[in-house]
Amino acid sequence: MTDLSFLREMARKLRVEILKMLTKAGSGHTGGSLSAADIVTALYFYKMRHDPKNPKWEGRDRFVLSKGHAAPLLYAVLALCGYFDVALLQTLRQINSPLQGHPCCKSLPGIEVSTGSLGQGLSVANGLALGLKLNRSSSRVYCLLGDGEIQEGQIWEASMTASHYKLDNLCAIIDNNDLQIDGCCREVMNIYPIDEKFKAFGWHVIKIDGHNMEEIVAALDEVEKIKNKPSLILAKTIKGKGVSIFEGKAKYHGVAPTSEELEIALKELNNGKN
Amino acid sequence: MGKTECILSMSKVSVKDFFGKDMATRDAYGHILVELGKNNPHIVVLDADLSCSTKTALFAKNFPDRFFNMGIAEQDMMGTAAGLALSGKIPFASTFAIFATGRAWEQIRQTICYSNANVKIVATHGGITVGEDGATHQALEDVALMRVIPTMTVIVPADAYETAQCIISASEYNGPVYIRLGRAKVPSVLPEEYNFKIGKAYVFNIGKEVNIIANGMMVAEALKASEILNKEGISTGVINFPTVKPLDEVSLLQIARSSKLIITAEEHSIIGGLGSAVSEFLSENYPVKIKRIGVKDTFGCSGSWKELMKYYGLTAENIVKVVRENLT
Structure with missing residues (x-):
């Protein structure tokens, strides 16, 4: 039996760390870090095989944060897993910090590949998945994409590749919070229907509520059973999820909380403490 | 095909x-x-x-x-x-x-x-x-x-x-x-004993007046040009520079010390390639007159490759001409 309440509590802690580090940094991407917090919690605390004491362990599952601007989310989960000291999170975006504005694999353990320029992560995930297959490894690859990110043409090149090479050890997850910097995805450049597009490209598609831990866990279990094709978990999410003053607001895509906002946010998150 | x-x-x-x-x-x-x-x-x-x-x-x-x-x-x-x-x-x-x-x-x-x-x-x-x-x-x-x-x-x-x-x-x-x-x-240009190393230039010979630093197919043209120039009594050397980065700075300094004129020759724009790399380094460390031979900030066009080499001046003849014009 999966301990869903443990996962929910870890997701809450993750949100607290994300907001604290963003406020300290004074800049960074709040909305998209919070929207994917539940998914990333389930990956690191439930599904993925990984060893924080041995980040390069051959048998690990790989995670590619294609939406690299959600770096605070990745840093927070790595710290809570024990890859490095949680105190390091307070150095986010500062000079000489390994916690670069966007993830750099050369400066921090646990990061598979440097990301930040949107549209490139799925190709890398494909390459990892192909390499793992060549190595006869049972490791799996998870790739988190933003929804606005799929406006990049390279995503569709990569989605063809994943299907062409039958990468059933690959699972892409779209954080479908429906907002990008300039506004609603539908209005900036319509990306819908996402599920039909990926189905047409030969993917197995699962639609879930990206904040429902039970659904997230079930989807992550399901994709392991799919053979001969890649899987996509299309997760409907809310940008800024978990803090009502940030929820559903495009403004918080690339803006850090003020200290007043942090106080309000922490109060709300701490009220939800188990 | x-x-x-x-x-x-x-x-x-x-x-x-x-x-x-x-x-x-x-x-x-x-x-x-x-x-x-x-x-x-x-x-x-x-x-x-x-x-x-x-x-x-x-x-x-x-x-x-x-x-x-x-x-x-x-x-x-x-x-x-x-x-x-x-x-x-x-x-x-x-x-x-x-x-x-x-x-x-x-x-x-x-x-x-x-x-x-x-x-x-x-x-x-x-x-x-x-x-x-x-x-x-x-x-x-x-x-x-x-x-x-x-x-x-x-x-x-x-x-x-x-x-x-x-x-x-x-x-x-x-x-x-x-x-x-x-x-x-x-054409084959490198001798049998040649041993490629990343970041190492290969000196065919060092000239006392002119040295031609080339890579790619321009090495063959540089060798032909040096033959003509040496016959004319202009001491000309040829150095093969396969690695544009990292640049073989040690060899470059030696070459510069023995040169009145350096020619760079490459099948590339004169902007940003071998000629630029050589000029950047030598202008800061051992200024010597350099003329860059390459395609002069323009797009290419259709034609047979031999015609195009002539059209854009990527020939031994043009190297010789540039040397004559610039050796004072």
Whole structure:
């Protein structure tokens, strides 16, 4: 039996760390870090095989944060897993910090590949998945994409590749919070229907509520059973999820909380403490 | 070209077999890659629907499980190559130079170089000698585009023998490498005892007045030019500079100390390539008069490659003319 309440509590802690580090940094991407917090919690605390004491362990599952601007989310989960000291999170975006504005694999353990320029992560995930297959490894690859990110043409090149090479050890997850910097995805450049597009490209598609831990866990279990094709978990999410003053607001895509906002946010998150 | 026509041979070859051979550098690549594949199971090859032209089709024929045709999608190819490298493979990614370095530049910068992924980008059809296909397919900026990215090593071999050697060296080196190859047949220029090392220039001879620093197919032209100039009594040397980055600064200083005039010669724009690299270093460390021979900030055009070499001044005759005009 999966301990869903443990996962929910870890997701809450993750949100607290994300907001604290963003406020300290004074800049960074709040909305998209919070929207994917539940998914990333389930990956690191439930599904993925990984060893924080041995980040390069051959048998690990790989995670590619294609939406690299959600770096605070990745840093927070790595710290809570024990890859490095949680105190390091307070150095986010500062000079000489390994916690670069966007993830750099050369400066921090646990990061598979440097990301930040949107549209490139799925190709890398494909390459990892192909390499793992060549190595006869049972490791799996998870790739988190933003929804606005799929406006990049390279995503569709990569989605063809994943299907062409039958990468059933690959699972892409779209954080479908429906907002990008300039506004609603539908209005900036319509990306819908996402599920039909990926189905047409030969993917197995699962639609879930990206904040429902039970659904997230079930989807992550399901994709392991799919053979001969890649899987996509299309997760409907809310940008800024978990803090009502940030929820559903495009403004918080690339803006850090003020200290007043942090106080309000922490109060709300701490009220939800188990 | 039919599938069968592009398969040249599958007999066993070694690096020495390329010595003395007049052949296109891309052909040497295709053959040596198969040998590399036999000796190292981690070698994988990617191509973007040009495997018959880049000659990776030979590898594909021999090792179908380690060859990935990515279709006409260079950006995805570079990202996939990075992923393969990060899973412990040694990927060689090939397409035409213009698409590799132009279309996929940002993928190379962000995903390959910033992650220090061990990817070898071996691009063929560099330069004007692409010929009839014209400007859209003639990469005259590729060396500049690759040279500017941190961590990237940039190599432009002169003949088949050097190509075979630099492909092997690249496979043994850990980090991103760009190797630029050509379409047209080039004469053998390097001697049998030649031993390619990344970052090392090869001195044919040092002139007391003029030294020509060249790479790629311009090495052969430089050698012809030096013969003419030496006969005229102008002491002229030729130095092969296959590695544009990292630059062999030690050799450059020695050359500069012995030169009244340095000529750089490359089948590339005069902006950003070998000539620029040499000028940047020497202007700061040992200023000496330098004239750069290359394509002068213009697009190419259609024509036979031999005509185009003349048209753009990439000939021994033009090197001689530039030396005469500038040696005072």
